[in-house]
Amino acid sequence: MTRWQDLPLGRRPEGRWALAARWIVVDRPEGRRLLENGEVVIERDRVLWTGPRFEGAVAARFDLGEVLVTPGLIDLDALSDLDTTVLGLDNQPGWRKGRVWPHDYAGREMYAPEELAFQKRFAFAQLLLNGITSALPIASLFYRAWGETVPEFDAAAEAAEDLGLRVWLGPAYRTGGVRLDAEGRMHPEFDEPRGLAEFEAAAAFAARIHGRADGLISGLFAPDRVETCTETLLRRTMDRARDLDLPVRLHMAQGEMELQTVRRLHGVTAPEWLDRMGLLSDRLIAPHATVATPEDLARYAANGVTVAHCPLVSGRHGSVLRSFSSLRAMGIRIGMGTDTAPADMVLNLATGLIADRIAGGSASAADFLNAATLAGADALKRPDLGRIAPGAKADLAVFDMADTRVAPRIDPVQTLIWGATGRITRATLVDGRLVMRDGAVAGIDLPAARAQAQAQFDRLVAQYPERTFGHPPVEEIFPPAYPLAQRQMEETP
Template sequence: MTSDFSQYLTLGKRPEGRTLMCAEWLLAYRDDSHHLVPNGELVIEQGEVIYAGPHFHGEVTQRIDFGKALISPGLIDLDALSDLDTYLLVTDNQPGWAKGRIWPRSYVERGPYEMYTPEELAFQKRFAFGLLLLNGITTAAPIASLYYREWAETVAEFDAASDAAGDLGLRVFLSPAYRSGSMVLVEPGQFDSSFDETRGLRGLEDAIAFIERQHGRHGGLVNGMLAPDRVETCTLPLLQRTMAAAQDLDCRVRLHMAQGAMELATMRKLHGVTAPQWLKDNRLLSERLIAPHATYATASDLRLYAENGVSIAHSPLVSARMGSTLNSFSACRNLGINVGMATDTAPPDMLMNLLIALITCRVSEKNSDAVRSAELFDAATLGGARALGRTDIGRLAPRARADISIFRLDDLYMTPSVDPITTLLTGGSGKVTQAVFVDGRLSMLEGKLVGIDMIAARHQAQRQFDRLIEKYPDRSWRHRTVEELFPSSYPIWK
């Protein structure tokens, strides 16, 4: 196995000339599906795939052998964490409403404020994008929490995010998230909705202007996607104008819905029906819509998704941590729903999410044959591409973009190895990602990225996160101390 790639590859650059890559396994696309190719060969030129298959008979400029590895289509993350994950704080600290996950009225009356500086907001996007690449993710639709924000995301931080994607070499679908309402904690476990229609519509206008200005930048790495926050924080006029704008811009819309008990109760209180039914009643369901989670979707809701072409962004790890699951991946697929994959938490490890998806599906169905590893790998590649309306990513075939992830198969902890896809799902993690190419450009090689020192950035991220935690009492119920909000897992012995 070649271990020194420096004579062929430079971080941040495309290989010169027509380049052939080979490995023990290649996952190539033909006849409408992925195929495993033993000792397969992939040929790229500039940002495009020229050939993917058993043996290439043409001339090439150079040949790169990755040895015992899988050359795979880059993974697609439809709900990719783009901040420092505050949700981890409530993993063992429940209920979430008492731990700063919902603003108490006392904080709202004093006036919410930004808890990060503009520089910190820009940094966390760049750091999060680096983590995605380290985990073999080549296409991402960023997601971040609004709980620590003044209201919604800003254009300035997304201008910085576009630059970060271009610098690091990550394909993104994005625009600033917006909303016309928020949930307010009035009593323990009791919430009210508070709406500001004008503010929501202004956020949509900013997002539209951002897409018109940024779409296509950095050689097509930056793509527009409208991102209204959560369905219970959006009014009907806001969503109607959002879907109309998506038609005009020819872009996708991601809207979180059917994902939690608070949302379900709020939607029934406000509208008398579930979120998918409300959107259907107002003719807002379409193939442009990506709906993360669906863990609280009813059978009727799922049928509406199937009938209207809605895609689900499946984030099994973050859902399972909180005790819920999609019911189920195989049931959704059997209905004809397109399912893509997402991480939506730290670590942004897609392979870990695929394993959790396999486990939760089989447990939900009480059937060890309910889903196969290949179906989940399809979701992380082809399903994500379909949700985004793209046929040139998520596959390795002639004329596709050269978005490639190379996963090592010689990791000690994955022994013995069987089928490479099954091996990666059951024993792998993002840590076995050896190299990532996006649009033919080398974005990551053996843990190194261009334009950011991830070791130094990790220390900066932790310091930034610690300062955020110090501010939690200000916006938490009864303003308890940090130690009371987030006690250690065991008593500290000093």
């Protein structure tokens, strides 16, 4: 038996090799099953066998003991920056905390190009730490000059290839934004020529990057939040995506500001607006659907739209999908996303289960694991992902069921999703490569990167007074949870 610790990070083992585990979630023609005391045999980038001990020849066999092996998790709305939404959780309202530009702020980049490149690399490593093997990155445009840039996504492609993360990449673009006037009222402002130029650059990038790194990197169209898009931008996006056969992710039906802005601009909700234009389709992935009306959801169901469910970030802002169970009953495909720090998919699955029960649903742990694997793969039209079956890509997540914090253990899938977090992720494999093991990720020094990320984020926060309404100091924008204690001189007895 070859030692697991001897398997090199970031490289495929030579020949076919076997991974033995106490439990493996496998996919059979008759459906998904839990295999006990079985093996997965991998050859290059594919699963060759699932079942009891493989009797054929293997170059190496690794027995991981008391672990649960699942298909690699698929994140349809994967955090790929240093999350600024966490700044607003205890600091409301958001428009007074720099989330919306004041009238006297000239939008500019708050990060240098090398910082933008670093944050993608760091965020991608966080995804791998949590068993996420496929990701559609998302970053905030609130602190950007306008949209995302092609150079930063060239750097993102390089980072994904170095770390071994499977990604769908495309710079976010928009034709408008929301600005505060001198009295603090929100008004949409548009610059369509600028947005259309950025769309053309993003489309050229997606076409150029698609299929890079032996298929590890794919193209994506990522228009920003629906209220920042004009009809022309959305029509061109869907036309080009159809021509290139690429997915489109568009945030809509996700919040009150969007709902009121779109109604003011177009007289209807965002899903109805897109439906009237004939732009809803099965290539569209739409986070978060928490303010979608019953009529909007019926439109999603009729047109095959996938909802990217991100229950942790929604719940943090006081909203909830109503409900996961109800949408599934309507025939809506629901995949999963993280969209906040920590990029912990297991925690999102647990939060989603709890939110579904509160909203009157009855979904199970298996339903949510299926959403994070099978549904995500189907949304991307990739039947070789989200499954552990012969011929599927060897994208796997390994969870430690002997962790001292996971007790008592019942069914391993229920134990994982009801009672754990992604912190018990022991290993992540992508395309047949071991890319994360015991907290170490191929291609990055995580302790050094953690320190760099904090310093970079602190510099970002220091710039907030300039882009916050009324320009208050940082201490007023983001006060500490408790007032800071005053230092007192010790009295000498």
